[in-house]
Structure formats: C-alpha cells, structure tokens
Amino acid sequence: MKARKTQYRRNSWLNAGFLVLIALSLIVALVLAHSLIEKYVENEFNTRKIDVLEETLKAYNDFFQNRVPEISFYQGYLDSASAVKYADTVLRKYAFVSRLIFYDTEISNHPVNNAFRVYNFSIAPRAVYQFRRAIPADSILLFKNAGTANISVKGMDEFNKMAVKFSAYIESADTIIIPSSADYVSTFYNVTHNRITFMNIPREEDVRIFKDLMFKELRRSPVFEQDIISFWLNPERLQIRNTHKELYQEISIKPLVYDSLDTNPEFLSTDLPLSGAFADYKLYFSSSRSFLKKEIYRRFIPVAFVILLIYAMLIFLAYLIYRNLNINSRMFKLQYDFINNLTHEFKTPVSVIKIAGNNIKSASSLSEGERFHYGKILDQEADKLNDLMNKLLSFTQIENQSINIKRERIEFEQFLQKLINGYRLKYPDFNIGYKIQKLEFFDTDPVLLASIFQNLIDNAYKYSLPGKKKLDIDVFTEKGNAIFRFTDQGIGIPKEETQNVFKKFYRIQNQYNQQGSVGLGLAFCKELINFMNGEIRLKSKEGVGSEFSVILPL
Numbered sequence: 001m002k003a004r005k006t007q008y009r010r011n012s013w014l015n016a017g018f019l020v021l022i023a024l025s026l027i028v029a030l031v032l033a034h035s036l037i038e039k040y041v042e043n044e045f046n047t048r049k050i051d052v053l054e055e056t057l058k059a060y061n062d063f064f065q066n067r068v069p070e071i072s073f074y075q076g077y078l079d080s081a082s083a084v085k086y087a088d089t090v091l092r093k094y095a096f097v098s099r100l101i102f103y104d105t106e107i108s109n110h111p112v113n114n115a116f117r118v119y120n121f122s123i124a125p126r127a128v129y130q131f132r133r134a135i136p137a138d139s140i141l142l143f144k145n146a147g148t149a150n151i152s153v154k155g156m157d158e159f160n161k162m163a164v165k166f167s168a169y170i171e172s173a174d175t176i177i178i179p180s181s182a183d184y185v186s187t188f189y190n191v192t193h194n195r196i197t198f199m200n201i202p203r204e205e206d207v208r209i210f211k212d213l214m215f216k217e218l219r220r221s222p223v224f225e226q227d228i229i230s231f232w233l234n235p236e237r238l239q240i241r242n243t244h245k246e247l248y249q250e251i252s253i254k255p256l257v258y259d260s261l262d263t264n265p266e267f268l269s270t271d272l273p274l275s276g277a278f279a280d281y282k283l284y285f286s287s288s289r290s291f292l293k294k295e296i297y298r299r300f301i302p303v304a305f306v307i308l309l310i311y312a313m314l315i316f317l318a319y320l321i322y323r324n325l326n327i328n329s330r331m332f333k334l335q336y337d338f339i340n341n342l343t344h345e346f347k348t349p350v351s352v353i354k355i356a357g358n359n360i361k362s363a364s365s366l367s368e369g370e371r372f373h374y375g376k377i378l379d380q381e382a383d384k385l386n387d388l389m390n391k392l393l394s395f396t397q398i399e400n401q402s403i404n405i406k407r408e409r410i411e412f413e414q415f416l417q418k419l420i421n422g423y424r425l426k427y428p429d430f431n432i433g434y435k436i437q438k439l440e441f442f443d444t445d446p447v448l449l450a451s452i453f454q455n456l457i458d459n460a461y462k463y464s465l466p467g468k469k470k471l472d473i474d475v476f477t478e479k480g481n482a483i484f485r486f487t488d489q490g491i492g493i494p495k496e497e498t499q500n501v502f503k504k505f506y507r508i509q510n511q512y513n514q515q516g517s518v519g520l521g522l523a524f525c526k527e528l529i530n531f532m533n534g535e536i537r538l539k540s541k542e543g544v545g546s547e548f549s550v551i552l553p554l
Contacts, residue, residue: 018318026311033303034296041247041296042268048244049272049285052251055241056283057274063094064196064276068189071227072200078227080104080129084140087131096237099132101142103159103228105199109213109221113145114156116163121170121214123163123226125156158230161190162199166226170210196277197230235278246295249287256280268292349381356381405445405532412442412475419453420473423461427469430461434473439482444532444552452528455521456486456548463546464490477554481534484550493540501538502526525550 067090071078078086083102090097104127111117115124128143169187173179179187190197202210206224213221240251253274260269269286273279356377360366366374413436420432442449460471474485493501501522529536534552 015322022311022315022318026307029307029311030304033307034300037300037303038296041292041299044244045247045268045285045287045292046270048247049270049283051243052241052248052285053272053274053283055243056238057276057278058241059094059239060096060276060278063090063097067094068196068198068229068231069201071198071229078102078104078200080127083129083227083229084131090231091131091133095239096233096235097231098234098237099130099232101158101230101232102129102131103127103230104129105159105226105228107210107213107224107226109218116160116167118167118171119214120217121167121210123166125159125228128159158190158195158197159228162197162228165190166199167214170207170214173207173211191277193280194233194235194277195230196233197228199226199228202226233277235274235281238278240283246298247287247292248285249291250285252284253281254284256282258282258284260284260286266290349384352381353378405448407443408446409441409443410446410449412436412439415442415446415449416453416473416475419450419457423457427461429466429469431470432457432473433471434475437474437476439475439477442482442554448528448532452525452550453484455525456550459521460486460488460490460546464488480554482552482554484552486548486550487545488547489545492542492544493538493546494542495540498538498540502536 071086080102083104087100087102090100103125105123106112106126107121107123109120110122112122112124115122117123124145125143126145127141129140130142131140165187169183184201188199188201209224212218235253238253240253242248242251254271256273256279266289267286268289269284271282271284273282356374360374363370416434416436420434423430423432457471461469464470468489470489472487474483474487476483502525503523526536529550529552532552534550537549537551538546539549540546
C-alpha cells in the first residue's frame with residue numbers, strides 16, 4: 001500500500017495555463033493598443049488640418065481685417081505719395097500680395113470723362129497707379145484723366161464694379177440709421193478670384209453730401225476725393241505653417257478641382273478649401289503610412305510601457321501568491337514531518353521505558369546486575385524525554401523573548417572539560433579534543449552556552465560515520481569576541497543546503513537523516529546565539545566534514 005502524500009497538491013498544468021493566459025492577454029492588449037493608436041493618428045490626420053489652415057491663413061486674415069481698411073484712416077485723402085508708402089509696407093510684409101492698383105477717385109455732380117454716372121452723381125478715376133515689387137518708375141502710372149483721354153474697358157472693370165456698389169449704397173443710404181458691419185463689407189469690399197478691392201468708407205456728412213449730389217439739381221459742385229485700392233493676390237506665395245509636422249509629410253496649395261492621380265494605398269491624403277479671395281484653392285495634405293508609423297510608435301511606446309508595467313505588477317503579485325503558497329506547502333510538510341519525528345522521538349523512549357517496566361514487573365526477582373541495567377535504561381530514556389521537552393520549551397521561550405540571560409563568570413576550561421567528559425562516558429567511540437587560547441574566564445549564561453555546545457557536539461557525533469566520529473573544538477579570542485570553532489569529519493552538508501539547515505523543522509533528506517531528528521537542533525542554536533547577540537557561521541564540504549564557528553561578544 002502506497003504511503004499517502006501529505007502535502008499541498010501542485011498543478012503544473014494550471015501554472016502553465018495561467019502563464020499562457022497572461023502572455024496571450026498581454027499580446028492582445030498590446031495589439032489592441034497599437035490598433036487604437038493607429039486609428040487615433042489616422043483620425044487626427046483628418047481633423048488636425050484645420051489647425052494648419054488657421055495658421056496658414058493667419059497672415060491673410062490680418063491683412064484683410066487690419067491692413068486693407070487702413071486707407072480709411074486717411075479720411076479719403078490718400079495721394080500718390082502716401083499710396084506709394086502704403087503699398088511698400090504691404091508688399092514687404094505680405095508675400096502673397098503681388099500687385100496693388102490704386103484708383104485716385106473724384107466724385108462730383110457734373111459730367112467727367114470715363115466717369116460712372118447715376119442721376120447727377122459722377123464717380124471717375126482721376127489717376128490710376130500700379131505698385132509691385134521691382135517695378136520700373138515709368139510703369140507706375142497707368143492712367144491720368146486729362147482732356148479726353150480714355151482708359152480701356154478691362155482697366156475700368158474693377159473700378160466700375162465698385163462704382164456700381166457705391167452708387168447703389170448712396171442711393172439707398174439712410175442718413176439717420178448707422179449701417180451695420182455687414183453693409184460696409186458688402187458695399188466697400190469686392191472679393192473675387194485672387195483679388196480684393198476696397199473703397200475707403202466715407203464719413204456720415206460725406207454720405208449726406210453725396211446723396212444731395214445724386215438727387216438734387218445743384219450748381220456745379222466741387223470735386224470730392226475717394227480712394228479705391230485693388231489687391232492682386234497669389235495663393236502660391238502663402239506661407240504654409242505645418243503645425244503638425246508629425247502628421248503631415250507634405251502640404252501644398254492646389255486648385256480646388258485638383259484630384260491626385262496617385263492611388264497608392266501606402267499614401268494617405270486629405271484636403272481643406274481656403275476661404276476669401278483664395279476660395280478657388282485648397283490645402284492638400286499627404287503622408288505615407290511609413291511616415292505616420294513613426295508617430296504611431298512614438299505614441300505607442302509609452303502606452304506599451306504602461307501596459308507592460310501593469311502586467312509586470314500582476315505577474316509579481318502572482319509570484320508573491322505562488323511563493324506564499326509554496327512556503328505554506330513547505331511549512332505544512334515541515335510541520336507534518338516535525339509531528340511524525342516528534343511522535344517517533346517520544347514513542348521510542350516511552351516504548352523502551354514500558355518494556356523495561358514490564359520486565360521489572362513480571363520478574364519474580366531481580367539480580368543486582370539486572371536492577372542496575374534496567375535502572376540505567378530508564379534513566380537514559382527519561383533523560384532523552386526531558387532533553388526533548390526542554391529543547392521545545394526553551395525554543396518557545398526564546399522566540400517569545402520570555403527568557404533572561406543569567407550571566408555568571410565561568411572558568412572556561414573547567415566548563416568545557418565537564419561537557420567533554422560526559423560525552424566520553426556516553427559515547428566511548430567519540431574522539432573529542434579541544435584547545436583553548438587566551439580565554440581563561442568568560443561572563444555568560446552557562447546554561448544557554450552549554451545548550452549551544454551540546455547541540456553542536458550531538459550533531460557532530462550523529463552525522464559522522466563509524467570510525468570517523470571525531471570532533472576538534474578550538475577556543476580563542478579575536479577583535480573583542482570569543483570564537484568557538486567545532487570541526488568534525490562527518491558526512492558534510494551540500495552547499496545548496498547550508499542556509500536551510502538553520503531553519504525550524506528543516507531536515508536534509510538523505511540516508512543519514514531518516515529518523516531521530518525533528519529539525520530543531522541547529523535552529524535552536526541559531527536562536528540562542530542571536531539571543532546572546534552573537535552569530536554562527538558554517539563551512540562544509542560534502543564527504544569531508546563541517547566547521548561551525550560560534551562568535552559571541554566578550
């Protein structure tokens with residue numbers, strides 16, 4: 001019949017399944033994170049283009065809202081010299097403005113050459129100037145109204161559009177109600193393909209005068225000045241501000257009808273129409289997938305690091321749980337072995353005592369030799385039981401700190417000789433030698449010190465083969481400490497077990513340690529030595545022997 005296993009059941013398949021599940025969930029988490037970030041970057045590729053558009057058109061909006069209406073600050077008196085200065089500042093600051101046409105305009109109620117006339121209201125260019133970068137001096141003046149000279153229809157086209165709008169505004173103007181900003185924009189601005197034309201806004205009293213000139217029969221009026229400037233714009237000279245260089249590899253300005261013929265799936269593209277005078281154009285964005293992968297991985301790496309950190313913590317927690325279960329399993333086994341061995345340790349002397357008692361009880365008479373023999377047996381077995389009980393009780397007292405050190409001055413050679421003599425009587429085949437140097441007296445608890453010596457001497461005898469039961473005890477001082485060195489020629493301790501032998505209930509599993517031990521001897525020694533503010537060291541070689549060094553402060 002097989003012995004029943006008395007330990008926690010270990011399921012290797014369950015552990016392997018848990019690790020596989022963790023690995024698979026980690027892979028799934030990383031794949032999902034990468035996929036979500038990839039979708040997020042592609043979504044940003046389609047939405048962040050608005051930021052680029054706003055930054056690219058910032059200069060145009062500043063030009064349209066601030067610099068274009070600036071001529072109104074001159075109150076309608078912008079001459080050719082001030083027009084040159086104004087044009088120069090605009091051309092230097094705004095690269096997308098390619099040319100300015102300045103119409104030095106006059107308004108009256110009498111017929112004028114090249115005038116646009118409604119009722120009695122005449123509006124005509126007195127002179128037309130053009131300004132652009134590096135223009136020859138003889139090309140600035142395009143037209144000057146002198147005599148019967150005429151300007152071409154093409155040259156007057158933009159002027160006539162503004163004249164029509166301005167005349168309609170004067171015709172319907174209500175001098176009591178202040179016009180809204182929308183009225184001003186619709187009247188004094190003309191925004192067409194790559195062109196903005198602006199007429200400076202007259203004062204309220206000028207509007208009333210112009211209305212009278214239009215509808216009343218007045219004598220020949222003086223000439224009133226009004227300025228019109230037409231700006232020719234080049235959208236290709238807009239400075240593209242790529243505020244998201246991580247998303248857009250290339251950005252260009254294309255006609256609104258432009259459609260790329262490149263159908264390569266490795267490239268992503270999107271567009272966004274421009275506004276105002278550039279409404280016929282659009283910003284065209286394109287990026288290769290390999291370019292976007294850099295941004296995807298840049299965002300994925302910290303996310304992956306966090307995921308790995310979380311899983312590392314989970315694995316660490318799982319390891320702690322596993323280690324705790326493993327420790328509990330080992331403790332369960334140690335306690336089980338301890339109970340078995342302790343039972344055996346108690347049972348053997350009890351059985352011997354019972355047998356000796358029965359023999360004494362059943363004998364009709366005992367000779368002197370028999371009486372002495374049975375008495376010796378009872379005495380030895382009782383000592384074993386007493387020693388075992390004392391060891392358990394002392395161990396508990398030390399752990400609970402309920403024992404006190406009772407220091408006495410002992411004459412050390414006498415103390416050691418007494419111990420050795422007892423062992424020589426008990427084990428005649430045990431060869432014990434000692435050597436004491438510079439330690440005549442020692443202040444310590446003799447009972448606790450004797451317990452340490454007894455445990456180490458017992459181990460030396462127990463774990464030595466017949467014919468090699470030899471122990472050398474060296475006593476000396478070093479750096480304010482008393483050193484007690486126990487060197488035997490026993491079976492030795494494997495290197496990997498040297499740290500375990502001092503643990504409670506721990507027993508090395510070998511042929512020499514099947515019975516007769518509860519795993520408390522060396523653990524008891526270590527606790528005693530720690531309690532006495534000392535330390536114990538071990539050097540051992542399997543098959544050669546062991547060396548225990550006890551270090552206690554003087």
